[in-house]
Amino acid sequence: MLLLPTLVFAKPMSDAQIRSAIVKESVAKYKGACPCPYSTHPDGTQCGYRSAFHKNPAAKPICYEINVTLKMIEEYRLKLALLSVDPNLEFSSSKDKPK
Numbered sequence: 489m490l491l492l493p494t495l496v497f498a499k500p501m502s503d504a505q506i507r508s509a510i511v512k513e514s515v516a517k518y519k520g521a522c523p524c525p526y527s528t529h530p531d532g533t534q535c536g537y538r539s540a541f542h543k544n545p546a547a548k549p550i551c552y553e554i555n556v557t558l559k560m561i562e563e564y565r566l567k568l569a570l571l572s573v574d575p576n577l578e579f580s581s582s583k584d585k586p587k
Contacts, residue, residue: 500565501565503561506556506561506565507553509564510553510556510561510564511550511552511553514549514550514551515549515550515551517549518549520547522538522539522540523535523540523549523551524540524541524549524551524552525537525539525541525542526551527539539551
């Protein structure tokens with residue numbers, strides 16, 4: 489009897505799930521203390537207008553799902569598809585490229 493490996497296909501992520509993932513990844517990538525207005529500053533207060541979201545357009549993290557564009561969702565889906573083929577691929581966004 490021949491046994492074949494079974495392929496398990498994950499359920500595709502919804503747009504809402506992708507938006508949430510993009511926000512979480514963006515905030516996690518930010519190197520400073522205050523990526524978003526709702527973040528907590530090291531002094532224990534809310535970051536508010538001290539956040540990079542308000543102060544630093546070049547390093548502006550994506551803090552809200554409403555700021556995730558359809559193009560970002562499409563790129564994220566493509567990245568997931570490529571990673572399913574080769575999990576060792578590395579990606580950088582166009583924001584990461586030097587100008």
